[in-house]
Amino acid sequence: MSAGEKLYEGKAKTLFKGEEPGTIIQYFKDDATAFNNVKKGTISGKGIINNKITELVMHRLETIGIPTHFIERISDREQLVEEAEIIPLEVIIRNIAAGSMSKKFGVEEGIRLPFPVLEYSLKNDDLGDPLIAENHIIALGFAEEEELLEIEEMAYQINDYLRGMFAGIGLELVDFKLEFGRLKIEEDEGEEGYFIVLADEFSPDNCRLWDMETGEKMDKDRFRRDLGGEVEAYQEVALRLGISLETEDK
Numbered sequence: 001m002s003a004g005e006k007l008y009e010g011k012a013k014t015l016f017k018g019e020e021p022g023t024i025i026q027y028f029k030d031d032a033t034a035f036n037n038v039k040k041g042t043i044s045g046k047g048i049i050n051n052k053i054t055e056l057v058m059h060r061l062e063t064i065g066i067p068t069h070f071i072e073r074i075s076d077r078e079q080l081v082e083e084a085e086i087i088p089l090e091v092i093i094r095n096i097a098a099g100s101m102s103k104k105f106g107v108e109e110g111i112r113l114p115f116p117v118l119e120y121s122l123k124n125d126d127l128g129d130p131l132i133a134e135n136h137i138i139a140l141g142f143a144e145e146e147e148l149l150e151i152e153e154m155a156y157q158i159n160d161y162l163r164g165m166f167a168g169i170g171l172e173l174v175d176f177k178l179e180f181g182r183l184k185i186e187e188d189e190g191e192e193g194y195f196i197v198l199a200d201e202f203s204p205d206n207c208r209l210w211d212m213e214t215g216e217k218m219d220k221d222r223f224r225r226d227l228g229g230e231v232e233a234y235q236e237v238a239l240r241l242g243i244s245l246e247t248e249d250k
């Protein structure tokens with residue numbers, strides 16, 4: 001059941017027009033890519049799990065006052081969201097050095113950082129999502145200074161909350177990527193304004209989760225690094241979060 005016209009086919013999700021104006025349906029696929037599309041594959045059932053994990057995370061973040069684009073999950077693989085203008089930045093928070101940070105700066109994976117480190121990448125596949133400084137973002141007009149301040153505040157709050165949430169189920173939140181958008185609102189006297197919302201998804205596709213007892217990787221690094229067991233890892237994260245893996249029919 002995919003309502004309207006296809007708007008965009010991404011790597012892990014396809015976006016369709018929702019029935020109500022100003023809404024979008026995010027359809028979660030099993031496709032997985034890594035290294036800027038060089039490695040491609042599928043993780044069977046991933047779309048269903050990521051749809052449900054994103055639903056849970058967005059709900060929980062709403063309860064601590066983070067505005068999100070999420071409206072409701074409408075099927076195994078689909079969720080209805082508000083149509084926001086996506087800010088073309090990947091907002092990354094790191095609690096432990098891993099991945100590109102370790103590679104770029106020559107530091108061992110697993111080093112605990114003394115404070116959460118926030119960094120931005122420009123969302124641009126052709127350029128390979130380059131690391132970008134705040135001054136670049138503002139000077140080049142990708143976002144305004146006030147927007148970045150708001151985004152940073154939300155990102156740190158999200159980190160505090162989710163670190164605790166995952167620690168509660170024995171998982172270390174190593175790092176993660178967020179995306180934000182501008183959501184239009186009708187202000188008094190018909191004037192239009194907007195506010196910033198958390199958009200996209202939150203799932204093991206865009207975070208690193210390490211089992212606190214065994215150190216096992218429970219995220220997309222299993223796919224990136226050919227470790228195997230990616231389906232089981234994603235399922236385990238969902239089960240620990242109390243998510244039912246019973247599916248409809250897809």
Ligand code: UDP
Nearest residue numbers: 092098099100101175176177205206207208
């Ligand atoms: N990440 C993502 N999308 C990207 C790049 C990174 O979701 O295009 C996530 C990734 O899963 C990890 C965090 O952001 O949780 C930091 O990723 P890193 O910069 O280490 O890049 P990687 O080496 O994983 O591509």
